[in-house]
Amino acid sequence: MRGRGRAGLGLVAAGVVSVLVAGVASAAPQPGAPGVGDPYYPNAGNGGTDVLHYDIRLTYQPDSDRLAGTTTLLLTATQDLSRFDLDFALKAKSVLVGNEAATFANQNGDGELVITPAHPLLKGQTTTVVVAYDDTPSTEAVDGLHGWKHGAFGALGVDEPQSAQWWFPSNDHPTDKATYDVSIEAPDGNAAITNGTLVRKTQSRAGWTRWNWRSTKPQATYLTSFVVGKYEVNQSTTPDGKPFITAYGSDLGDSLYAAKASVERTPEIDAFLAAQFGPFPFEAEGGVVTSGITFSLENQTRPTYGLKNFVAGANTTLIAHENAHQWFGDNVSLGKWSDIWLNEGFASYAEYLWSEHEGEGTTAELAQYAYDSYAADDAFWQVLPGDPGEENQFDGAVYDRGAMALQALRITVGDDAFFAILQKWQATKAGGHGVIPEFEALAEQVSGKPLQALFQTWLFTKGKPALGPNGASAARAAAHALVKPKSFDQIRANHRMLAAAGER
Template identity: 45%
Template sequence: MSLRRWVGLTTTTVLLVATLPAGTAAGGASVRVPGPGSPGIGDPYWPLDGNGGIDVQHYDVHDRYVFDTGVLSGTTTVTLRATTDLGRFQLDLLLPVTAVRVDDEPAAFSKPDRHELQITPATPLEAGDVVDVVVEYAGAPGGIEYAGEQNWLADDSEVVTMNEPHMAPWWFPSNDHPSDKATFDVTVTGPATHQVVSNGLLVGRTVAGAEATTHWRSARPMATYLAFFALGRYEVTRGVRDKIPWYVAVSKELPAESRRISRRNLHRSDEITSWLAGRLGRYPFESTGGLSTALPVGFALENQTRPTYPGVYDTSIVVHELAHQWFGDSVSVDRWRDIWLNEGFATFMEVLHAEKHGGPSGQQWLRDTYHGRYVDRSFWKVDLTAPGRGRIFDDAVYTRGAMALQALRHRIGGRDFTRLLRTWVRQHRHANASVPEFRRLAEQVAGTRLDGFFRAWLKAPWPPRATVRNGLR
């Protein structure tokens, strides 16, 4: 996510009061009855995100959106594996549910709170079972709040589902946490006058009367918050570079000048993807590109294969969101406290891109930023190894995060640093990783202890001393 070039983003941080349903493990005395899956996956920042006991393999989302009513209705098939014996389990969905089937058998369901959908299959699941869970739902996502966020973004001619860390529960049932990735088919029906853009590759579009149904497929694993669709009127351009198809869409609702500038910047997506692949190793996905919306959104987001932007006025934003395809989308956080691995790294790639394209050297940028921020106490107070739920998008996560990487580059040398980044994205490709794992790999690649360095740059509540060890001399 990048929110530095736009003002007006309202991220309200409201204390989440998690009412975990009491574990009502069935109590047959002599018969072993499988217990319930837990309502959260175990992320302390958002205890209800994701769910225990299940591992989703694939989502087949079929949604229909009606602009006049603001109602989204859909049927999603969630193919999941039970990781333990389950008498019941949960998915995350904020919309009202009308029916659930598990492997073609009607299943009992309830909503213990708005976010949780609790499903009791007719036959309990055994650990290792893979089942198709079909959920039917309908409701108006606009105005629905979860964790202090109202993330539905639509007006009477455009919808874009883009947000972080939460977006999926407003439009499909999911195991909503980046530690459970899955492949996706996204099929959306809307007015035939509009187009639908989503992740991955366009499979097809069929028109029936006044409506069109468009099908997109993501064949590589994707975190739920990175899945999106946009329904609107777009200028679409596509092509292929280095065997990677690219697809760029710019909203026709944008003013002509914004449209022109956005088009020019987004049309560099293929070139920038290629430049990043040269630094980081093979592009992890089957397609690239981007979408620019006219909706009043205060940030850009790294939706997998197709980041979404408001009017794009700055190439560095494109570098940032495409760098996330490696840092965040392919290598995803293990827990949200690991957000430095996304934002610090994407911001650092902006610095590197500027260095290679006529801007200041990374080290010059580091020195200037260090002096510029030296007396900013709040900047240094954020602990990048655990910033806290309300600060995962704090400026320090981005800027101090990128400074830490430039300092590391200076400390261990460019050759080892490049090897470190390339090894990191290769080892954790399409998987999850944590800050301590990065620290250990850095020490291994550099062949030296770096605990003092990482403490100074990520954790200490004051500026690192300007030493050789801290990469500042």
């Protein structure tokens, strides 16, 4: 959620009794914070709770955009709680906490569902929270923003940095990851697609089919997708035996084959990326192509791609980008949204690696060409990849300069240390999250070299660095201009499309 203030919610005092323990009065249960204090989105997520699992059971009618059902959260209190928030844009009908009716309030337009349980939750206590709801997601806004997509293509709950709140109540911040069971009933002829493994598809009643999916690895809320509409769904297995599920909208037209020629190569591309970053971290692979968005997003196990990305033909650099996020962004998520470089810089560098693998320009050529493409006075160099600001979170500099920073790191520490750093980051942070200072410390530890100046220059200093990402001076690079690598136009087109969308 975007930053906002909240007022007028008084403490629940009735029934709260001070308790003396060893002669010292313990503090009365307090309300959980409305957010985790993220520097870009202070009210994103919630304080006082840790969600372990989401069980989401829904019925969706594409024609009317009506969404109804329940979400059951298994959560643990991380403090004594008199009340707590969930991030949710829709109108709740009822809330149970530990099987008892709870008092609740939908805050007007700020995406907060404020819940007061019948009895305070104690620190360390694990309980169920069952929220029933029935609403039209496309009519609901959070801070004036609409994150739900509805049209002739069906419906999409796909967006970044927030999308979950338009279809399930959650602790909507990447630092609180959970496992998922998602069951979506839709009219016959419509597919209902999300993350993980399709465990069952059944005729639930006359004219309706229910799709049941399971995600067994920790997953951030914004990476959890809702896709309902008319799609061609294909199921197979990867060479190493994982479920491989892809889906293509029925309205892709002349770009259908280009989309398939890209997405169907996902297992091949993931195998290549695994050789660079470590084993593929999840239980399934796949992808969805839709006309409902122009951008693409790295939804866990099954990225969602906008049709526009394939109008010029196959686009495997984009497949490499979004699937690199399965490691950088999904397996290891960012700790704060200001750490977006840990997602986008690494996924952009994966495009360089894949292009080199395909013989379309080396990583060194691509990074140097990107560096040479921007004059010293270009506004591009005023955006800091290490802390771009909310308004520039998905600026092209986060992608391109972010990838240049990694090439500069590789040149400085050498190939062996560079890839050891990337793989150790995955191994030590798997299933969790990290922040840029932690990555810097790991890079210094693995390489044995002081790297503070390098990171400061490439991530946190405005202006064009005097040395290019390959260690060449700007004057030398200008005097020896490189031939543009073949894949550069496609990579730049991908990044410009993402930046133009203002997201991803």
